[in-house]
Amino acid sequence: MTSAASDQTQPAQPDNSGADALAKSWEPGAVEAELYKGWVDAGYFTADATSDKPPFSIVLPPPNVTGSLHMGHALDHTLMDILARRKRMQGYEVLWLPGMDHAGIATQSVVAKQLAAQGIARDDLTRDEFIAKVWEWKAESGGAIGEQMRQLGDSVDWSRERFTLDEGLSRAVQTIFKRLYDEGLIYRAERLVNWSPVLQTAISDIEVKYEDVEGELVSFRYGSLDDNEPHIVVATTRMETMLGDTAIAVHPEDERYKHLVGTTLAHPFQDRQIPVIADDYVDPEFGTGAVKITPAHDPNDFEMGMRHSLPMPTIMGKTAEITGTGTQFDGMDRFEARVKVREALAEQGRLVAEKRPYLHSVGHSERSGEPIEPRLSMQWWVKVEELAKASGDAVREGNTVIHPNSLEPRWFDWVDNMHDWCISRQLWWGHRIPIWYGPEGETVCLAPGETAPDGYTQDPDVLDTWFSSALWPFSTMGWPDATADLAKFYPTSVLVTGYDILFFWVARMMMFGTYVAKEDAGTDALLGPAGQIPFQDVFLHGLVRDEHGSKMSKSKGNGIDPLDWVEQFGADALRFTLARGANPGSDLSVGEGNAQSSRNFANKLFNATKFALMNGAAPAELPARAELTDADLWILDRLEQVRGQVDDAFDRYEFGKASETLFHFAWDEVCDWYLELAKVQFGGPEGDLSDPRAVSTRAVLGNVLDALLRMLHPVMPFVTETLWKVLAGGESVVVADWPAASGIATDEAAAQRVADVQKLITELRRFRSDQGLKPSQKVPARLGGLEAAGLGAHADAIRSLVRVTVEEEGFEASASVEVRLTSATIVVDLDTSGTVDVEAEKRRMTKDLAAAEKELEGTAAKLANEAFLAKAPDVVVDKIKARQTLAGEEVERLTARLAELGGK
Template sequence: MTSATTESSNHAQLPKSWNPAEVEASMYQRWVDAGYFVADPTSARPGYSIVLPPPNVTGSLHMGHALDHTVMDAMTRRKRMQGYAVLWLPGMDHAGIATQAVVERQLAADGKTKEDYGRELFVRKVWDWKRESGGTIGWQMRAIGDGVDWSRDRFTMDEGLSRAVQTVFKRLFDDGLIYRAERLVNWSPQLRTAISDIEVKHAEVEGELVSLRYGSLADDEPHVIVATTRVETMLGDTAVAVHPDDERYRDLVGSTLYHPITGRQIPVIADDYVDPEFGSGAVKITPAHDPNDFEIGQRHRLPMPTIMDECGRIEGTGTEFDGMDRFEARVRVRERLAAEGRVVAEKRPYLHSVGHSERSGEPIEPRLSLQWFVKVDSLAKAAGDAVRNGHTVIHPASLEPRWYGWVDNMHDWCISRQLWWGHRIPIWYSPDGADLVCLGPGEEPPQGWIQDPDVLDTWFSSGLWPFSTLGWPDATPDLAKFYPTSVLVTGYDILFFWVARMMMFGTYVDRDPAITAGKPAGEPPVPFRDVFLHGLIRDQFGKKMSKSRGNGIDPLDWVELYGADALRFTLARGAQPGGDLSIGEAHASASRAFVTKLFNATRFALLNGAGPAPVPARAQLTDADRWILDRLEQVRAEVDTAFDTYEFGKACASLYHFAWDELCDWYLELAKAQLAAAEPGRAENTRAVLGEVLDVLLRLLHPVIPFVTEALWQALTGGESVVIAAWPEPSGVAADPAASTRIADLRKLITEIRRFRSDQGLKDRQKVAARLVGMEEVALGGQLPQVRALAALTEPAPGFVPTAALEVRLGAGTVTVEVDTSGAVDLVAERNRLGKDLAAARKELAGTSGKLDNAAFVAKAPADVVEKMRGRRQFAAEEVARITARLAELGHDEAGSERA
């Protein structure tokens, strides 16, 4: 079969234009049905694995997810093409707080509460909701092309994962690393549960700073002034603290002061925590409702009365404020103290940072509560050492200090939540509450014993995700092949929460027989070898995307408007280790234009007979052929290096500029002349080179833009699928720098001629006669047909008289281009155009000169601004000189008026 015949049959598979909406869904389903994404743990190929950070079952895909997924899909697609047995494992998190809240809102719409149904029936309702409405993100993942192994889809409350949770809990409990105690926690009165640090978002809010007088109202009797933004908490004060070296209060330390509302006598204590320079140097201590006060209370063995119930209402104070909401009490307490003359100062508004529940939006309440905790000292140390020892590598390395700062100073982890939906804590109490027992999987409690009502923090089960999803605690083929996982991809903003918990659990179970089975000695005891941390997604103005700002973008909107490939390319172009990326509609539109350019280039190649064929020996190729093949090899090496170092933006930049600036803008144009050449074999050689370049380029681009590359690669090669095609290997052919130099000279020559033509007022494709002198001397004699074709120049006729000339200095010498523009330019229109350009250039010159001649401006403006202004003035002066000279050539004087 000839190349032309091959092209004809292949080209029939391509439409005239690329319409993503018509092909992406069916193409993705074909990949799934073909089993391309199914991982084989019995394969002799080396394993490569990534577990998807599990999105909430209540969630939908946002731009942060889309970035994560694009990067992970690109990595796994490349590794699959490189010959690895690849597992990209999907799944979802049960999202205890968020999911329970969704179902409770549905019940509330019918006037019901979860208590109306009871725990067992309510949990059934949540499972029903999960089956019917949960997992929106699943079809969204398909829409953007995620090549995950759907046969291994996991959920954190699946039976197997629940068994892993219970197993780890019991081991930690038996090792003395889980305990129950009264500690201060982040409390959500609306959700009525403790919440995680990661679910607390701090925001600057306007409040009031109230200064209160404790002790006597008489100035000559013992008293102190303290300031607070939470007046209601004074109902739980059990001390006033001062610095031990503060001379103002030395005589008061050890004495007591009258509490203005409860009437109790509370001690004055000395503690180094107090800053004597801040305010009055004295602070009120409410141990049960402030983290710092709790620490002071522990050091001084202070009483710790809890003055609020689980709903945030004042409780147990024995005052008229009992039963009031905390915010109402704040006002009422201040009013009573003001009436008694104890409010000595008020500052309004007072801007201060307040923690808010991410789920409910309300201010969180630090609250003393009986909870379950993990003792993290040894676990956190192991997680830190894993990075210190190089077992896990963080990309970029610049974020390592933040990692150590977190794990080296971690507090014990509150793991209990006062919810019904989640993994119930496997602790049972005797009927009289005197004894308890922790049970592992399959163990039954004694008759009549009662299970702890709380559930585990969602982060507990997701912390086991890298190995629980692979079948642990059983020794499975998946664990043997794919654990430790190869890389974790996530944003740097959750480095200290989810990543730390996975590292703690991964290093804790590292010597488990199920983990070590079949592993070589010395296998790093970590859940993943690399951690790639990307930055935040921001809008086109550099602002962080958020619901409150209203600047978020639904990635599925971009899929609908521009196609999945355009969305993915936009995100991948900005994906660098640790770096934030700004995106907007213009970026997506530009990515769509790139996809279209690639499609049109391939379609042109197919129309001209390009296809799979052996590339001839270098001696049979033109300079243009050798140059594009050499550049292709350079780009292949750049892409490999960028992928291996997680610099996806660099990989995309190399591919983009090669495809657009070199292949499409130059080689395809040069190839047109070669395809029309009369020399034997020239056209066939060009088709073979075009086919080779596009084949390699499409395979290099496939991990990032999988859909269009699949359609184009199949049409070009007739292969089954680029998904399972081989990743490009080094060509092994020595580069030809001389050919590249000649092509660089050729490109410069054509570019200068095009600029010269524009200066002469010629239209882009308007052909004019020209003579090129010196082409042989600079070794470009054989390129004369290409120059004439790309610069719209024709052979000069006998008697040719040039009207203008251009000298182009190249590396090997100078080429003179003589052009006859007589009759080709509308002199009146050209004079008018140049006159307008001259006026604009003179205005710019006058404006910039005026500023630079102003000594005050030069002295006060930043150096870079002054330098930029000088550049503008120089360019304007050159434009005035150039346009003036051109007008003179056209018979005009400097003022732009026509000369007789």
């Protein structure tokens, strides 16, 4: 284990002035902002593309410019920051590149609402005037999340901050659009899309949220009202769509309808006939076994319409009003028409069953809240088959590794079955599609810098936000130019994101990254070689849930603002809470109690370091191991073991395991044991700190805390910076070296002796507690067998930590404790006479015994219940067995103790 100050020599007398440099207690709010500003001003986070250090790069998943930091962001950013800070300490040239997404729909909606509040409708402005208003809003109010990232401690390179509508990124978007268009991989066609009647645009699948809705299932009759004449009964929850029906489908093998296949039935409101078709898609066991087909307003119906070359009339306009049907329903809102069509069918006598409740899943616009309308619309599309195959092959061939690999099947299922991607949006804010139309119907796609001929007009649509986001890993580094950043930092090292957007964003980046690399291969630049991928690892974390395991949402009122926790507990507490629960692919549950625990941990580190500084501890050259005590050897060896475990966990993206390991080492071993043993080795308050053992202890404690603070720094940057700079006297822990392997073999004998000491002390402390002795109360005791157990050198530590004194003349034992250790049994005789209220102790123990007996009976009853054992999971049964064992031990112990006291 190396030390940050291994070239220093320990002074003859300790310098404890460092303790005075620390505040009385840890107050994160008083120091976090100043510390962060100092890091940025010092340039610690600014990457150098000319450096000869090995590169490590991450691009920040760009949050929406309208957004604010939520718990999902906080988790994402914490994990990325841990990776970036650790790699920086390990000697890598680290680029963590930040930026924001222009968020077409969200941003346009925000600005439109602000204008509406001023009495200005969007259509009152020209397109250019509206866009100017959006840019004004961005300059004044956009990007608040950037300040929140600073509060969290993100070590991003602010000098390279990007925005998806920056000039450079816009040029990248236009470049790849033209390449894809020229190769026939972008095309325009009329297809079914998710349509938002409020926003009046197509929206992506990820912007559709499905909710269970209590709808109305209505059955009605096509054909004759005479049961003996040709007719078919169908059912629907969206009665208005029957105005766009172009077929009735049945299963080819359904004997009930075979005679009708190929015939037609009259539409109740229009002068046209509806054919009866046969298709394997229809489930003959569901409902009547016949379904109405509305190809322009239902995804499954659209596919059937394509298979059977059915007409596809669109019967709803941009705001979902009924249009073009030639019926009395034209001009009605879709929900009004739903009622009026049902009433009109009832008047005709066509309703077979009145409306009945029907719970079904309905897609709603995430942004505007209304039910989306599947709608046939002329849009721009990307052919994804070839691009998706390359994305799948990158993972199959191991060029990109998904963590955890258990999510690989979901990746392949998605990319191997991907449908063409709708990339156009009917908005004004965004990347305008670079297609121009001539007066005679000519079409031209312009490359960056090209100008459209006179008389040509540009396509009014903009590109889906995910289109520009798909270029993020390389457009942010200057592509399509050959830049130093691309040469140094591309492909990026790892992508960190939630598994919930694996298919939407990650797949699109993989598609465009592999495509551009293939296109650029053999040129001067850029991303080659062919087959290059945008990131080597994909780490997928889970969702942040509340303490009860429920998904956080505004409707449930269980959401937590991470900045509230930063204000209340400090950024380190928030970060440690999230990191401690984060492992590949797993959701994590957090509550205020977790954050308070993490704040307590920060306080523990602060107080432990302050104690060390008060005793002159500092990282220094260690004495030869032969000169160290068992406790010194044990804690140094444990430090080395923990370092290896933490490195292994971080390398595997097991943030929770690494954090948990550091927590227990710091709290349970350094603070609860080594600091207590160190107090003895310092000689107590009046001890001689120039004593060789005290000098060694200061060096060991200083080195242990130095390495511990460095390992904790990526997770808890603020408290570790505050403490490390005082302890080690270095410039900043941000640029300190990551702890390296010591290469020294563990002293197993010393470790075993310390384990024996811990067991003995624990048992004696339990005895004291059972006796009702006050923690500060000292009692005379005789320690027998220490030499035989090899613990003679630990006698002072044992006596000090269990508050017993050496027996004096006339000592008479009133109690005895036996503790079996590795090689001997220690017998401790104590004189507790006059220190215990026997009757009070008997009453307390009798009460405890009754509780233990009740627990023993309860667990025994459960374990004797065959019905319970047959249904209960193994983990539950094991817990009950453990409770039973513990209860039995308690009954035995308390019964024996009461007997000693002359009780039960």
